[in-house]
Amino acid sequence: MHSFSDFSFNGKKALVRVDFNVPLDAAFKITDDTRITATIPTIRKILNDGGSVILMSHLGRPKEGPTEKYSLRHLVNHLSDLLNVKVQFANDAVGEDAVQMAAALKAGQVLLLENLRFHKEEEKGDRAFAEKLSKLGNVYVNDAFGTAHRAHASTAVIADFFGPNEKTFGLVMEGEVKSAEKVLHHAAPPFTAIIGGAKVSDKILIIENLLQRANNIIIGGGMAYTFFKAMGGHIGNSLCEDDRLDTARDILEKAKANQVQIILPEDAIIADQFSNEAQTRECMSNEIPDGWMGLDIGPKARMAFEEVIQKSKTVLWNGPMGVFEMDSFAKGTETIAHAVAKATSNGAFSLIGGGDSVAAINKFNLANQVSYVSTGGGALLEYFEGKTLPGIAAIQ
Helix, strand or coil, X not given: CCCHHHCCCCCCEXXXXXXXXXXXXXXCCECCCHHHHHHHHHHHHHHHHCCEEEEECCCCCCCCCCCHHHCHHHHHHHHHHHHCCCCEEECCCCCHHHHHHHHHCCCCCEEEECCHHHCHHHHHCCHHHHHHHHCCCCXXXXXXXXXXXCCCCCCCHHHHHCCHHHEEECHHHHHHHHHHHHHHXXXXXXXXXXXXXXXXXXXXXXXXXXXXXXXXXXXXXXXXXXXXXXXXXXXXXXXXXXXXXXXXXXXXXXXXXXXXXEECCCEEEEECCCCCCCCEEEEECCEECCCCXXXXXXXXXXXXXXXXXXXXXXXXXXXXCCCCCCHHHCHHHHHHHHHHHHHHHCCCEEEECCHHHHHHHHHCCCHHHCCEECCCHHHHHHHHCCCCCHHHHCCC
16 A cells, blocks of 8 residues: 555546535535545645546435435535635536546546435445446545545445555545554553543443553543442432443453553532533532532542643543533633643644544644644544454555
C-alpha cells in the first residue's frame, strides 16, 4: 500500500469515498462542515497531481430510496466554494448519468455522486453494486474514517476490484489510523485514558482493552456512579446501570491485577433536578442524598484528574465529565479540556475521539492545542475496543 503523499494521481480518475454525512437545517443549509473541510487537502492533492475526482458518500439514514432531505445535491455549492472548482453532480450513484459524467471527466474536474444509501445494496455490502461503482474510476481512495467500521459496498467491498497499487487511504484516513495506532500500540508512558459519558455498557469493551495498555484510566460522567454504587456508595438519583454493577466490580479487580490505576471522581456537583436552573451543591460522590443527582465532577476531582493528566506522556480522551451542554455542569469537562491542552504543550501526544469530546474541545476553542481530533466517533470506539475495521483492512 502506497502512502497517500507518494501516490501520483496524474492522469488518474480517483474514486474517493468521503464522509459527507453533515447536519443540515430545515432549509438544507449545512450547519457544521467539519467533515467536508477535513477532506479538502485529499481532494486538492489529487487535482494538483493532474487527476480528476469522483466523490461518493452517504448522508443520513434514508429508508425509502431517494429523499430530497438526504440528497447530496445540497452540498454542491458549498463544496465548489471550498475547492474553488465547479463541482458537477450526478443524479444517481451508479446509473447512466453517473457512468457518462464519470467517463467525460477531465483532469482538474470534480464529480459528486448522489447519496449511496439511496441504494439498499450499499449497506448490504452488495458485490455487484460495489463493482458498478468501481468501474467509474481507476484508483480507489478511502478517506472516510467515520464509516471504516462498516463493511458496506463503498467502504470495504469495492477495494476488491482494485489492485494493490490502485488503492490507498486519503489524508484523513491516514491521520486517523496513524494517531489511533500510536495511542493503542506505541503509547509513551505514562499513558492516561480519560473515559466519560453516560453508560458503562457503552464503554466496557474499550475499558477492558485499555486495561492491557494504559497506566491510568480516569472515569467521569454518569458512568462513574455505577462504579460508586458497585463499591457500596450512596448515589441518590444519579444515573446508574444496576445490571452492570458486577461488570464495574470486575473492571476494578482486573485493574488492580494489571497494576492500572482507576481514578474515579472523589466529589461531584449535584443537582435537585436535570436542569441548568437546578439547585446545586458540592458533595462526595459516594454520599449523594436521595432526590439529588451527580451532573458534574467536583473541585477535588478536577484537581486530582488534572494532576494525573499533567504527568502523562500519552492521553486519550473519550467522553465528557458531566452534562457540559448546560453551563452549570460544564466546569469538569472544561477543566479536562484545558488539562489535555496543557499536557500537549508540555510534549504529550493527545488524541480526542467520540462526538461529545470533540464537541467539548471545540466548545472551549482548544482543538488546535491538542495533537489530534478524530472525526470518526463509532469507528474510533471500535478500533479502541480492539476490533478489525473493514474499511482499514480492505486497503491494508
